[in-house]
Amino acid sequence: MAQPGGRGPAAAEDSDTAEANWRSAGDRIQVLLDATATGGPAARERAELLIAELTDLYGAGMHRMLAIAASSDPSLIDRFAQDDLVASLMLVHDLHPYGVERRIEHALDGVRPYLGSHGGDVTLLDVVDGVDGAVARLALAGSCKSCPSSAVTLELTVEDAVRAAAPEITSIEVVAVDSDSSPNVIPVESLMSRVHTRDSPGAAWHAVPDISDLVSGEVGGFLVAGMTVLACRVGDELFAYRDRCGNCSQSLAGAVLHRRMGAKIGEAVLRCPQCHTHFDAVHAGACLDDAGADVHLDPLPLLVRDGVLSLAVLAEPSGVG
Helix, strand or coil, rough: CCCCCCCHHHHHHHHHHHHHHHHHHHHHHHHHHHHHHHHHHHHHHHHHHHHHHHHHHHHHHHHHHHHHHHCCCCCCHHHHHHHHHHHHHHCCCCCCCCCCCHHHHHHHHHHHHHHHHHCEEEEEEEEECCCCCEEEEEEEEEEHHHCCHHHHHEEEEEEEEHHCCCCCCCEEEEEECCCCCEEEEEEEHHHHHCCCCCCCCCCEEEEEEHHHHCCCCCCEEEEEEEEEEEEEEECCEEEEEECCCCCCCCCCCCEEEEEECCCCCCCCEHHHHHHHHEEEEECCCCCCCCCCCCCCCCCCCEEEEHHHHEEECCCCCCCCC
């Protein structure tokens, strides 16, 4: 097992950090804006007016640049829309070429591989008008709704994708396709509430470019936000788990991937070096032995966000069975 945080050159990490740096620009601007309040209401008002003027200026510039690009090569608009940074600015200025449903569909395509690793899928049913604004109606299929980390999967992957692609969405309605119960309406602002609680300091997405260096069949240990994470690559897919056996609660240091006799290609098993319990590395860390449904690894969402591989670190396991 590789040493935590021991993979990848510093230069590559700096490059990935710079690539993702723009995402936090809004937070930095807000901090600076709040700081102007120490100068009194007048200083705060002047700062807000300055930001508004600058925003209008580069918005007008973007409008002209897109118009010029579209007249010379219409395909450039599609390329701009595929870039996370450019697309986010296009959204701010109402210049995005795609409607809300197409943007959400594209965002969900990005999280489907992760949902698939949990035996589930998500589909956009439609976008309707709600009391407080636009409502995205989604359908969860398969076993995703009952998987040990389904709540985390929903809050961190689906919410993150929909909110980034369609900021005009005010709530998400989740429907279990094989359930007769009423849909569960979840306000966007509360989807992350359990993750970002005061009892869970530091729970958030963290860039982990080092994990992408794993080759197929390799298992590595990484230190992320003070927590040791076990990551592995099976074929082209990456999976991450809290470094703790679901049976004996010991570290999985030294675990390797192997395939059981007769198993399909693409399936992989992690065996605890301590108690020898077997876990499905591809399907949410489910236990493959007769140890009970409560015995499983704690999967951690691992997604490419803004071009950088990122992992969601929670202070405590979801505990959802």
